[in-house]
Structures are given as C-alpha cells and as structure tokens.
Amino acid sequence: MAPPKLGKLELKVMEALWVHGASSIREIQERFPAKTRPAYTTVQTTISRLEAKKAVGRIKKIGGAYIYDALVSRENAQSRLIDDFLALFGGRAQPIMAHFVEAGKLSLDDVQQVERHLRQLAGSKKP
Secondary structure (H helix, E strand, C coil), X not given: CCCCCCCHHHHHHHHHXXXXXCECHHHHHHCCCHHHCCCHHHHHHHHHHHXXXXXXXXXXXXXXXXXEEECCCHHHHHHHHHHHHHHCCCCCCHHXXXXXXXXXXXXXXXXXXXXXXXXXXXXXXXX
C-alpha cells in the first residue's frame, strides 16, 4: 500500500512523532515553536485526519488522553513526497538535479554517494 499523501501541517505533526516517539496531542502541540504553535484543536483535527489516512494510530490511553504514534515511517512519507514532486517534472530528475547544483545544494560528496548507490543497483541487477 502506498504511503498517504500528507499536507504541510500533517508532516510537521508526523515529524514530532518521528523525533520524539509516541505522544499525546498536548505534547505534540507543545513541540511547535511558540510563535508558530497551532491551537490544540488544530493539532487534534490534524491527528484525526492522520488517523483516517492510517498514518498515525492510538496506542494507549493515559487518564483522558490518547497517546498516538506514527504508523508510517519518515522514509515512506519522504518517498511519496519525492515521487509526487518528480511527477511535476514529467518524472525527469535532471532539471531538479541541475537546480540543486546551481543553488549549491548538491555537494561532490552527495554526487559520489549517488554514484556508489547506482553502482550497487547496477551490480545487483546483473544476471
């Protein structure tokens, strides 16, 4: 099953769960910077949407508060985002890579890591 499509706030909530582990809604809300902290009810609604998408699940109840944890890994969510982004370029990575190089966001070490990974993939596909 493909990972769910997540919005900006949903990704921020997921990030709190990926970094800190299982948490209550209040704990998630308090992990946002004070200046940009969404209201408790906004985080609650976001968690409900993430539950419906099967990205988070209730794992236990402490007092009156449910504790939630991520059901989707960071890697799966990132993979979905990258696939969606790449689709905007007709599936071509070259324009994106060129932009990264021109913007100084792609180092020689990054390129070497990709080359090693491509060699490993090519080696594993040989008959």
